[in-house]
Each structure stands twice: as C-alpha cells, then as structure tokens.
Amino acid sequence: MDLEIPLEKMTTEEKLRTLEKIWDDLQRTPENIPSPSWHKDILKTREKRVKDGTSKFLDWDEVKGNIRLHMK
Secondary structure: OOOOOOHHHOOHHHHHHHHHHHHHHHHOOHHHOOOOHHHHHHHHHHHHHHHOOOOOOOOHHHHHHHHHHHHO
8 A cells, every 4th residue: 555645735733643643543553563673682681781780770750850950
C-alpha cells in the first residue's frame, strides 16, 4: 500500500496532530511493533552494569534538582 500524504500542504500543527494519531494507534498493539536486536543488547549491558554496581538509579526529585542546578 502506497499512502500519499500531502506533507508540503500541511501546517506544522496538522503534521503534529497526524503524528499523534499514528502514535496513539501504534500504542494500541505494542506487541506488533518489532524491537531491533540492538535494543536487547543495550538492555542486557545496562542490566549488567546495575548488577555489578557501575550504574545506579537516581531518585527523580534528585535528578530534577541536578538539572535545575546546571541550568543556572
């Protein structure tokens, strides 16, 4: 199926609304969205780093505070 979308005629708002509708539709069946093999590799690496202590989780409030501190 070759779908023609008149992107050059659409406003930015229309394009964003279209993207939102597509995303909403895709979210209804996440099991149908294939995940690239490299995603699994990255997740395994991150899991290993958490287990061996080289990575850690931060509290969301702490992260927000750090962001605000660095924005000044």
